[in-house]
Amino acid sequence: MATYLITGGNRGIGLTMATMLAARGESVVATARSVDALSPQARSLSGVRWVPLDVLDEGSIGALPGRLAAVGVSAIDVLVNNAGVSSTARSLAEVTAAELQRVFMVNAFAPILVAKALRGMIDAGSRRLIVNISSQLGSITNNDGGSSYPYRGSKTALNQMTVSLANELRPCGFTCVVAHPGWVRTDMGGQEAPLSVEQSATQLIALMDRLRPTDSGRFFNYDGAPMPW
Ligand SMILES: NC(=O)c1ccc[n+]([C@@H]2O[C@H](COP(=O)([O-])OP(=O)(O)OC[C@H]3O[C@@H](n4cnc5c(N)ncnc54)[C@H](OP(=O)(O)O)[C@@H]3O)[C@@H](O)[C@H]2O)c1
Numbered sequence: 001m002a003t004y005l006i007t008g009g010n011r012g013i014g015l016t017m018a019t020m021l022a023a024r025g026e027s028v029v030a031t032a033r034s035v036d037a038l039s040p041q042a043r044s045l046s047g048v049r050w051v052p053l054d055v056l057d058e059g060s061i062g063a064l065p066g067r068l069a070a071v072g073v074s075a076i077d078v079l080v081n082n083a084g085v086s087s088t089a090r091s092l093a094e095v096t097a098a099e100l101q102r103v104f105m106v107n108a109f110a111p112i113l114v115a116k117a118l119r120g121m122i123d124a125g126s127r128r129l130i131v132n133i134s135s136q137l138g139s140i141t142n143n144d145g146g147s148s149y150p151y152r153g154s155k156t157a158l159n160q161m162t163v164s165l166a167n168e169l170r171p172c173g174f175t176c177v178v179a180h181p182g183w184v185r186t187d188m189g190g191q192e193a194p195l196s197v198e199q200s201a202t203q204l205i206a207l208m209d210r211l212r213p214t215d216s217g218r219f220f221n222y223d224g225a226p227m228p229w
Pocket of ligand 1: 081
């Protein structure tokens with residue numbers, strides 16, 4: 001049994017990963033912006049410990065180790081930085097500094113700040129694995145559509161910072177990767193998406209099970225195939 005911390009567990013891919021990992025007997029801690037206002041599915045989930053985390057709030061990220069300690073967590077084996085937001089600001093005309101800052105804070109800065117806050121707890125774990133959920137839209141190589149400045153840019157920044165994280169923490173035995181979950185039918189992905197949350201989460205979990213230190217610094221598709229930067 002390993003201890004997983006999943007951010008953004010209230011719905012979507014994060015909720016389904018938490019559900020599946022708890023069902024196979026892992027120790028699962030999930031975060032939600034408000035543990036008093038969980039979605040009905042999250043509230044009905046047994047075997048998952050909930051801690052509050054709003055990644056737009058640096059204070060909330062800083063409080064995370066103490067909140068984890070309060071629910072009895074002293075070591076984390078796998079951190080999954082899953083919380084993310086999309087943006088309706090797509091064209092140059094729509095983009096604003098405030099929107100860029102909001103989306104970059106949630107999608108790019110927070111995963112690194114959460115890793116910083118939890119470094120000691122992850123160090124105390126057995127796998128020292130950090131999986132940052134990115135997107136194919138963060139791939140510069142695959143950007144033939146343009147636009148979506150906040151979302152694309154934030155995921156590209158997350159990819160770059162994850163490679164830095166991998167390089168810095170490799171000597172300490174950490175494995176840090178980015179993974180694209182596929183285009184998934186969630187509030188973010190919409191109902192046109194080809195993958196169900198179950199298909200995505202099943203394959204992401206299988207990927208996490210296979211990851212080894214030699215994979216650190218890589219960008220994976222949900223099925224384990226390499227993604228182009
Ligand atoms: N769905 C896709 O097709 C797709 C494709 C590529 C990448 N992704 C990535 O996959 C991850 C999960 O996406 P999803 O489709 O499951 O999205 P989703 O259904 O919209 O769920 C997003 C989750 O992130 C949480 N969140 C948003 N802002 C937050 C904040 N400020 N602090 C803490 N938590 C916050 C949400 O919490 P609340 O419930 O409280 O709002 C929710 O639990 C994201 O990183 C996304 O960028 C998704």
